[in-house]
Amino acid sequence: MRIITGTAKGLKLKTPSGLSTRPTGDRVKESIFNILNGMTNFSEVENVLDIFAGTGALGLESVSRGARFATFIDSATAELIAENAARAKFSDACKILKSDFEPALKKLSGQKQFDLIFADPPYKKGLTEKTLKLVSELNILKTDGIIVVEHGADEIVAGVPPDLNCIRKINYGHTTAADVFCKTD
Numbered sequence: 555m556r557i558i559t560g561t562a563k564g565l566k567l568k569t570p571s572g573l574s575t576r577p578t579g580d581r582v583k584e585s586i587f588n589i590l591n592g593m594t595n596f597s598e599v600e601n602v603l604d605i606f607a608g609t610g611a612l613g614l615e616s617v618s619r620g621a622r623f624a625t626f627i628d629s630a631t632a633e634l635i636a637e638n639a640a641r642a643k644f645s646d647a648c649k650i651l652k653s654d655f656e657p658a659l660k661k662l663s664g665q666k667q668f669d670l671i672f673a674d675p676p677y678k679k680g681l682t683e684k685t686l687k688l689v690s691e692l693n694i695l696k697t698d699g700i701i702v703v704e705h706g707a708d709e710i711v712a713g714v715p716p717d718l719n720c721i722r723k724i725n726y727g728h729t730t731a732a733d734v735f736c737k738t739d
Contacts, residue, residue: 555611558584560596560618562642567609570631582726583611586702587619589722589734593700594670596620601666603627603694605655605673605685610635610648612672612702617644621670625649627658655685663692669699677706683713686735690715695737707731 557565590596597620604613604626613624624647626635632652639648651658655675671689675681682705689695701718705711707725711733714720722734 555609557611557615557618557642558587560615560620562614562618562644565618565642567611567614567638568634568641569609570634582704582730582732583615585724585726586612586732587615589724590670590700590702593734593736599669601625601668601670603662603668603671605659605671606675606681607631607635607650607672608674610638610650612674613648614638614642614644616670617647618642621647623647623649625651625662625666625668627651627653627655629654655681656688659688659692659694662694667694667696667699669696671695671699671701672704673701674704678709682709682711686711686714686718690717690737697737697739699737701735701737702732703735704730704732 555567555569599621602613602616602621602624607626607628610626613626617624632650635650639645673685718735721736725731
């Protein structure tokens with residue numbers, strides 16, 4: 555697990571021991587960022603949100619590529635994310651919320667809107683749809699902002715709010731998939 559490019563290119567990120575966290579692999583992360591490079595200029599990205607952040611890899615990759623600030627939400631790995639941010643020398647560009655995602659999103663509502671959101675919830679627990687619904691209801695994604703949601707390859711993402719347009723679906727083998735949504739008015 556490493557930062558692929560940008561100011562912290564090549565930095566190896568610390569990962570938690572055990573199987574409680576499923577970090578986004580380098581191949582999947584690289585594919586997601588290749589897609590995003592065609593849609594956004596990271597030097598113009600003000601705020602990134604990384605929900606179910608784990609190691610913080612997606613938010614830290616965004617900052618490395620030029621995003622100005624990243625907020626991370628994870629109930630179990632906040633200290634690890636802080637350590638990875640410090641190792642990348644991004645501590646001043648990061649805010650870490652040690653919390654379950656629902657109260658953290660509600661806390662952020664009305665304070666800030668995000669240009670780019672990543673969500674990598676535990677698979678097969680209905681959290682993908684719940685996350686998309688909350689992001690929409692709380693209006694924390696800017697109009698024309700992008701949300702990337704990872705999920706199990708065999709999961710069908712249903713009940714997507716009408717203001718989130720699915721613009722890309724990607725399968726990575728038999729286990730992982732990602733959907734890319736853009737917010738419309």
